[in-house]
Amino acid sequence: MKAGLTVSNSHALGARESTNSSCYVVLGIESPGLTSSIAIAEYVRDLFYRSRGGQEI
Amino acid sequence: MVGLATARALAQGRSNPATLLLERHGSVGTETSSRNSEVIHAGLYYGPGTLKTRLCISGKEKLYDFCAAHGVSHAKTGKWIVAQDEAEREALERLHTVCRDEIGVPTRWVGAKEARNEEPSVRAAAGVLESPTTGIVDSHGLMVALQGELEEAGGVVAVNSTVTAIEPIGGASRPGSGGWRLTVRDSITGQSSTIEAETIVNSAGLNAAEVHNMIVPAERQTRLYYAKGNYLSYSASSPKVKRLVYPVALPGAGGLGTHLTLDLAGRIRFGPDVEWVDDPSNLTVNTERFSDMLAAVRRYLPGIEESALNEDYAGIRPKLGKAGAVNAGKGFFDFHIKIEDGYEGWVNRK
Numbered sequence: 281m282k283a284g285l286t287v288s289n290s291h292a293l294g295a296r297e298s299t300n301s302s303c304y305v306v307l308g309i310e311s312p313g314l315t316s317s318i319a320i321a322e323y324v325r326d327l328f329y330r331s332r333g334g335q336e337i
Numbered sequence: 338m339v340g341l342a343t344a345r346a347l348a349q350g351r352s353n354p355a356t357l358l359l360e361r362h363g364s365v366g367t368e369t370s371s372r373n374s375e376v377i378h379a380g381l382y383y384g385p386g387t388l389k390t391r392l393c394i395s396g397k398e399k400l401y402d403f404c405a406a407h408g409v410s411h412a413k414t415g416k417w418i419v420a421q422d423e424a425e426r427e428a429l430e431r432l433h434t435v436c437r438d439e440i441g442v443p444t445r446w447v448g449a450k451e452a453r454n455e456e457p458s459v460r461a462a463a464g465v466l467e468s469p470t471t472g473i474v475d476s477h478g479l480m481v482a483l484q485g486e487l488e489e490a491g492g493v494v495a496v497n498s499t500v501t502a503i504e505p506i507g508g509a510s511r512p513g514s515g516g517w518r519l520t521v522r523d524s525i526t527g528q529s530s531t532i533e534a535e536t537i538v539n540s541a542g543l544n545a546a547e548v549h550n551m552i553v554p555a556e557r558q559t560r561l562y563y564a565k566g567n568y569l570s571y572s573a574s575s576p577k578v579k580r581l582v583y584p585v586a587l588p589g590a591g592g593l594g595t596h597l598t599l600d601l602a603g604r605i606r607f608g609p610d611v612e613w614v615d616d617p618s619n620l621t622v623n624t625e626r627f628s629d630m631l632a633a634v635r636r637y638l639p640g641i642e643e644s645a646l647n648e649d650y651a652g653i654r655p656k657l658g659k660a661g662a663v664n665a666g667k668g669f670f671d672f673h674i675k676i677e678d679g680y681e682g683w684v685n686r687k
Binding site: 311312313314315316317318319320321322323324325327328331 | 338339341342343345346347350369370373375376377378380383389391392393395396397399400403474476479536538654656672674675676681682684686
């Protein structure tokens with residue numbers, strides 16, 4: 281992790297982690313499910329592909 | 338949406354695998370997929386090295402391409418994040434730095450004069466950061482297109498089909514190696530049937546934990562947390578806004594703040610807020626939250642007419658943890674997409 285940024289939970293920016301004032305905590309709730317849907321689908325297909333020893337689905 | 342897209346991708350495989358999408362409701366996408374802001378996110382907020390950042394950035398481009406190729410309505414509206422004081426300005430500067438130096442998401446400072454000319458109704462006392470690749474999409478049109486391609490590839494959508502039990506086939510040392518046996522109840526007739534499959538994908542949205550818990554032993558059971566989001570519609574003709582407008586999220590906030598989004602007809606809506614609930618089936622808009630939402634909106638859109646605000650809809654977002662746990666530094670909840678440890682042929686997406 282590069283200095284100055286701690287990814288502590290998904291998403292909204294706005295708080296500093298109390299234990300380390302130089303860290304930036306990423307908070308929040310919004311998940312990019314809709315936006316990522318096609319990319320996730322391809323990621324799942326690739327997981328199966330690798331699990332089958334490279335045999336195409 | 339994700340389950341539908343995944344079924345499509347699998348059905349389109351070269352070996353033309355038989356693909357069955359089990360949907361407990363009477364049509365696809367009636368829960369989280371159709372009760373959101375319909376925003377195509379740029380990928381600003383998830384930090385370097387995460388699956389969310391990686392898949393959001395690549396997914397954004399794939400989604401724009403898919404929509405253009407399939408005639409799905411969408412618009413790259415761009416989004417403004419507006420700061421009202423020095424602390425919020427600092428937060429925006431850090432966000433801009435991360436986007437520029439670490440994750441490669443375009444952001445741009447908008448000067449005060451340009452901001453006044455472009456969006457005279459928007460208050461941004463301490464600065465505006467623009468995300469030019471943010472947009473909006475017709476989520477229903479997108480689902481129709483995905484389902485059409487799934488079925489064109491030979492896939493089948495079985496609606497009113499509730500999974501009630503899942504059993505791995507194969508020895509205890511390699512559960513799932515012989516496939517999977519699912520018990521499915523027809524929600525219309527109440528009758529149950531059994532389906533066997535080589536592989537399964539858990540993309541059950543609000544019910545993902547229940548599906549997960551059907552398979553794993555007690556010590557690996559999990560749960561989800563439900564964040565309800567209420568939306569307000571806006572019926573007045575002014576103020577007019579041309580792009581999405583988000584506040585800078587405040588310290589400790591659970592979400593991105595009640596923001597302004599547009600639908601494809603240019604109508605304004607506000608939301609979602611964040612209301613942690615125990616019951617994911619309660620989709621009634623909580624009117625008790627209107628005053629807080631209005632106050633949040635007025636910080637960046639002071640000319641809003643309260644009488645033109647109406648309850649619109651509510652959605653439930655399933656989450657792996659609550660913001661409270663996050664504030665305690667208990668860890669970032671990235672996408673959980675993996676072949677589950679100790680099993681074969683089961684991709685779990687929670």
